[in-house]
Amino acid sequence: MTLPILLRVSNFRAYVWDVDDINTLRSHHHICGILTGTLPHLSSQNVFLGLPLQLMPEEVVLLVENGIAVLVDDPSAHHSPSSSVLKLWQEERLSDAKQQIALTEEKESIEASNANRAMSESAQRKRKEREERRARATVNAAPNFPTDDIPSPPPISENPSQLAVEESPDRAVVMPSAPYTVHVPASSSRLAWYAPQSHLHSSIEAGIWKYPSTLQERARCGVFRSLWEQGFYMGVGIRFGGEYLVYPGDPLRYHSHFVASVIDAPGAALRPMEIVAHGRLGTGTKKAHLLCEWNDETKVVSYFSVEWAGFG
Template identity: 25%
Template structure:
């Protein structure tokens, strides 16, 4: 089944959770969730869909015919028709009503768990008000009915829809232009590491080109940082800087460069000794 990537900011985005899980578990393509599930603002620890793929991940998925890249800018920028707007409002209202019903049902279930204590408390309150007959007549059903009748669902506390698959009725344009140079050394290194069975992600946060994980990044820390060199030569101060950086983040430092007399990629690990 072909996966559709949405072209945004020059790269592919994944809006469908099933598609992302297939890319992650079957093809070892990690990307980075950039959506927010937090009403107070974006948080890296609570990031959600959509998932932003790097340009080299997007390019490889297209080359491997695992996914196609489409542009929906024209459709998504167009104002909705009155029918589409009404359908959205109807669906949104139904979502709020469904949440209200679910919250009310949970409230009643929670009340039933503690109804004996609640009943005693209400009876004592009535007795203090000298309403002995009402206290004696109060039953469990009365307590549950009162909770149900007084339940109020605050719309500002509702869970609104997260970015997911776009509306069903829309059109997209297939993008055939490459998003990344497949002849570049960085792309070739990424592809070579991926073919070796590695989990590869962007290493920008660590001052490197790539991070390598021994398994899914949800379960493992990165074991190596990969730095790409255009030639085998490197200045001593730059070498010291990169290796000390890898020591600071507790990872092995790997330099990747093209062999002088061929197109082969050479990897050289450097460790800080003492």
């Protein structure tokens, strides 16, 4: 069973600190978020940012309601374990580490045996070739001597250790064993006495989350979910005069096709100048503008596309 992604809450904002979780959110759930952390030794901090990943409130609500993630308030999520539970946890960690060490040593022993066998065969072959070259050189240097008087080379030793001494009598090469890594779980978020808030309602009651609490926020969540269920990726759209930028795929590969504005009720007022501004701005940035109307009673979103066109 896949464990839910942990969303760390601070000041009513949700962050993701695990790189694997960020990859999962982006590749499997088309949730992008915004990197807000600094990177060491990098001057262009306004261009390249690092962990943590901050999520929009709408993304948080969607992930928690779908059971993909849970909200975490670290100060109140840790509980003091009993001595028996702590002792059992320590024994399991030690047993797991010993098992990993045994498996690693067995693997290294097999690899070392294979390597020694390959080296001994190679050394025997090289020694034989060298003796043959030496014999041919002796024959060429003394052509008048009968070949029967040439002493034969000593037999090749079958003992790999003796062979190694004969090959290099003046030095001994000791190959140190390669270091290996034992994986010991150290994350406090996977312990039995660690209890994050798992539901949106309980998180709101605990006072660590408060979104959505108004009609406008419910409308934003409804529109976001509707677009997300259609397979779109969403980003912040304030630079283009809307709530969201709507991408047909991963923003690293595609340009946004729409700028979405949220209208929180069917009877909400919309001035003609807003429609003109949205149409002209969308055309200037090669996008269509989506007016997304939310009906809080039926939980249905109606879409209207605005594109600028010539007259006459």
